Amino acid sequence: MQKQTDYLIIGAGIAGLTAALHLSKVGHVVVLTKGKAHNANTYWAQGGVAGVIGKQDSFESHIEDTLKVGVGHCDEAAVRQMVVGAPKAFQFLQSIGLEIESEPFMEAGHSQSRVWRSSDFTGRDVLGVLLKAAQRNRSIKIIEKHEAAELIVHADQCLGAFTRPSDSNTTSLKPYFAKQTILATGGLGQLYHKTSNALGAGGDGLALAVNAGLDLQDVEFVQFHPTALALPKNGRHLLLSETLRGMGAKILNQHQEQFLSHFDKRAELAPRDIVSRAVFIEEMHGPVYLDMRHIDSNHVEKKFPNIFEALTAYDLNLAKDLIPITPVAHYACGGVPVDLHSATGLSRLYALGEVARTGVHGANRLASNSLLESLVFAKVMADHLAKKFGADQLNASDLEMVETPAVVLESIDQVKAYSARIGKIMWEHVGILRSKNSLEKAKKEISKLPARDYRIQHRQIAAYKIILACLARSESLGTHFMSKDID
Numbered sequence: 494m495q496k497q498t499d500y501l502i503i504g505a506g507i508a509g510l511t512a513a514l515h516l517s518k519v520g521h522v523v524v525l526t527k528g529k530a531h532n533a534n535t536y537w538a539q540g541g542v543a544g545v546i547g548k549q550d551s552f553e554s555h556i557e558d559t560l561k562v563g564v565g566h567c568d569e570a571a572v573r574q575m576v577v578g579a580p581k582a583f584q585f586l587q588s589i590g591l592e593i594e595s596e597p598f599m600e601a602g603h604s605q606s607r608v609w610r611s612s613d614f615t616g617r618d619v620l621g622v623l624l625k626a627a628q629r630n631r632s633i634k635i636i637e638k639h640e641a642a643e644l645i646v647h648a649d650q651c652l653g654a655f656t657r658p659s660d661s662n663t664t665s666l667k668p669y670f671a672k673q674t675i676l677a678t679g680g681l682g683q684l685y686h687k688t689s690n691a692l693g694a695g696g697d698g699l700a701l702a703v704n705a706g707l708d709l710q711d712v713e714f715v716q717f718h719p720t721a722l723a724l725p726k727n728g729r730h731l732l733l734s735e736t737l738r739g740m741g742a743k744i745l746n747q748h749q750e751q752f753l754s755h756f757d758k759r760a761e762l763a764p765r766d767i768v769s770r771a772v773f774i775e776e777m778h779g780p781v782y783l784d785m786r787h788i789d790s791n792h793v794e795k796k797f798p799n800i801f802e803a804l805t806a807y808d809l810n811l812a813k814d815l816i817p818i819t820p821v822a823h824y825a826c827g828g829v830p831v832d833l834h835s836a837t838g839l840s841r842l843y844a845l846g847e848v849a850r851t852g853v854h855g856a857n858r859l860a861s862n863s864l865l866e867s868l869v870f871a872k873v874m875a876d877h878l879a880k881k882f883g884a885d886q887l888n889a890s891d892l893e894m895v896e897t898p899a900v901v902l903e904s905i906d907q908v909k910a911y912s913a914r915i916g917k918i919m920w921e922h923v924g925i926l927r928s929k930n931s932l933e934k935a936k937k938e939i940s941k942l943p944a945r946d947y948r949i950q951h952r953q954i955a956a957y958k959i960i961l962a963c964l965a966r967s968e969s970l971g972t973h974f975m976s977k978d979i980d
């Protein structure tokens with residue numbers, strides 16, 4: 494029997510699960526997740542959710558800050574939709590059980606304290622309440638460890654996805670048909686050798702969209718975060734939140750000297766891209782450290798209990814030790830272009846969250862805007878789709894015409910080896926500093942990888958599209974920094 498649902502959501506992070514909860518009020522929802530449900534970037538978000546709540550702040554100020562950080566490359570209508578949607582988004586989170594702290598935090602680029610946390614691991618708390626609500630909801634079925642390998646495209650519309658269990662050796666795909674399909678596959682940090690991103694964030698959604706005939710937009714704008722722990726574990730680097738620098742953390746070079754003021758007068762509080770470049774350049778000479786030893790240790794532990802605790806696994810004390818840091822690939826500002834309802838250029842296909850290019854982030858993302866973007870755009874999309882419900886039936890004869898492809902699988906070690914190869918090429922040639930020569934080199938190396946397995950192909954396609962986008966933008970803008978120094 495054919496598998497079919499009203500809404501097929503690919504991805505169970507904040508974007509996918511928020512959409513699922515809203516859409517479950519009108520129809521049946523199936524949510525696929527490539528790994529276990531907590532394996533998502535949402536789980537790792539530390540800073541919080543930006544939003545204007547209360548009278549001391551204003552929507553106009555949040556809009557202005559977002560546009561400024563996006564260096565004139567944002568879509569103002571999308572920014573406005575996100576900012577104005579914040580109060581309802583917070584009400585939604587509270588309605589499903591999230592407890593939000595009473596005072597907001599300040600983060601770089603914001604002119605007001607407007608980043609709201611539930612703890613210093615807000616993402617984990619948010620994902621926790623979303624998952625609980627979705628698991629309780631009879632109209633939502635979450636299928637873990639089940640991945641989309643290809644979108645079903647027939648007669649210029651998306652009819653669902655071809656899927657397979659992620660852990661199996663099966664080379665046969667199964668079609669999952671849906672009236673509306675929503676890509677919510679998250680980011681692309683795992684295309685880089687060093688990243689803060691979850692293991693599943695390898696740009697799958699970008700490749701699925703490209704294979705379905707769509708273009709990508711703004712994918713050259715990959716945001717790098719300056720302060721991740723330099724010691725990788727389980728394929729990612731632990732993030733050391735920006736709010737630590739907001740609280741006075743210093744960044745020191747190998748001689749234990751502050752050096753950021755040589756790069757920007759705002760020093761430790763300069764925007765992420767500037768601090769990332771500075772740390773990247775300094776680390777060519779020796780290790781770089783984050784230092785909180787001058788701050789009251791009780792205060793540090795009280796404000797950042799989870800980061801404090803996470804560091805103990807590395808035998809490090811956040812308040813007493815120099816913490817070795819490195820910049821990492823962190824966030825995709827661009828992606829699959831969508832309109833204000835999150836509709837892509839392909840009928841019946843929507844995109845939400847980090848995989849989507851809504852125009853909110855422009856050439857650089859204002860800290861803590863991404864969780865808000867997912868919450869607001871998911872609600873707007875669900876309201877839009879609810880109005881179509883009933884009038885969007887699938888045509889049975891279309892489904893009969895669909896032919897299921899077979900796939901070629903390599904061993905998991907091969908997939909890992911190729912992913913590591915792509916990660917190195919992207920880090921070295923398409924990373925924090927780029928040049929025409931380095932990008933041409935990366936293009937050549939990526940295109941000659943013999944990718945037969947779709948899991949490698951997905952990474953290859955996403956990486957290739959990023960390189961092409963970088964090459965098309967010869968001048969530096971936002972996170973995209975072209976440098977002659979690396980030629």
Ligand SMILES: Cc1cc2nc3c(=O)[nH]c(=O)nc-3n(C[C@H](O)[C@H](O)[C@H](O)COP(=O)(O)OP(=O)(O)OC[C@H]3O[C@@H](n4cnc5c(N)ncnc54)[C@H](O)[C@@H]3O)c2cc1C
Pocket residue numbers: 503504505506507508509525526527528530532533534535536537538539540541542543616639640641642677678679680689690691693694697698732823824845846847848860861862863864865867
């Ligand atoms: C360390 C860290 C800290 C951050 N801190 C903040 C913060 O403080 N504030 C803020 O606003 N933002 C923050 N961000 C960014 C923010 O967390 C992400 O942009 C956001 O969570 C993305 O949500 P998402 O739902 O789009 O993707 P994710 O949460 O990454 O979920 C993606 C889902 O897609 C699934 N998936 C992927 N490919 C497939 C496939 N082929 N088939 C099936 N399923 C698939 C994955 O399994 C996963 O379930 C942070 C990010 C990181 C990594």
